[in-house]
Amino acid sequence: MSLDIDYYExxxxxRTCDDKALKTSYRRLAMQYHPDRNPGDHDAEARFKAISEAYDCLKDPQKRAAYDRFGKAAFQGGGGGGGQGFEGFSDIFENIFGEFMGGGRGGGGRNSVRRGADLRYDLEISFEEAYAGKQASV
Structure with missing residues (x-):
């Protein structure tokens, strides 16, 4: 069963619902389609997984903003034609907003600085070395 439909649908x-309405609807639908309530029903299981994926995205304000702007493409790897795939916008937003908003993870008074986050090393290599896959010890 392909559930390639809009998360809000x-x-x-x-699209303008608040967090409370989102959570209420998720709980209702999760109870309805939960695999324990529908044993052996693969369509219900697929729908439950899709509902959970949608809620995981929309409950997070940053992911919701990315979804509202870019749709599911914000979280899917790109890549076509054998090139390297793009890991998605979610990681970019987590990194950007995480730095500017104090990490976003962890609690109130706790230090949320990751170990090694302040380390940096610039290594200069030529284009040819990069193309050839040069490896260097740091």
């Missing part, structure tokens, strides 16, 4: 909420 999947959760049966409006």
């Amino acid at each position: 999947l959760l049966e909420v409006e």
Whole structure:
């Protein structure tokens, strides 16, 4: 069962809904399609997974903003034609907003600085060395 539909439609909420309405709808649908309530029903299981994926995205304000702007493409790796795939916008937003907003993880008074976050080493190599896959010890 392919559930390639809009997250808001999947959760049966409006795009302008608040967190409470989002959570209420998610809980209702999760109970309805939970695999324990529908043993052996693979469609219900697929729908439950899709509902959980949608809620995981929309409950986070940063991911929701990215989804509102770019849709599912914000979280899917790109890549076509054998090139290197793009890891998605979610990692970029987590890194950018994480730095500017104090990490976003961890609690109030705790130090949220990651070990080694302040280390940096610039290594200069030529284009040819990069193309050839030069390895260097740091």
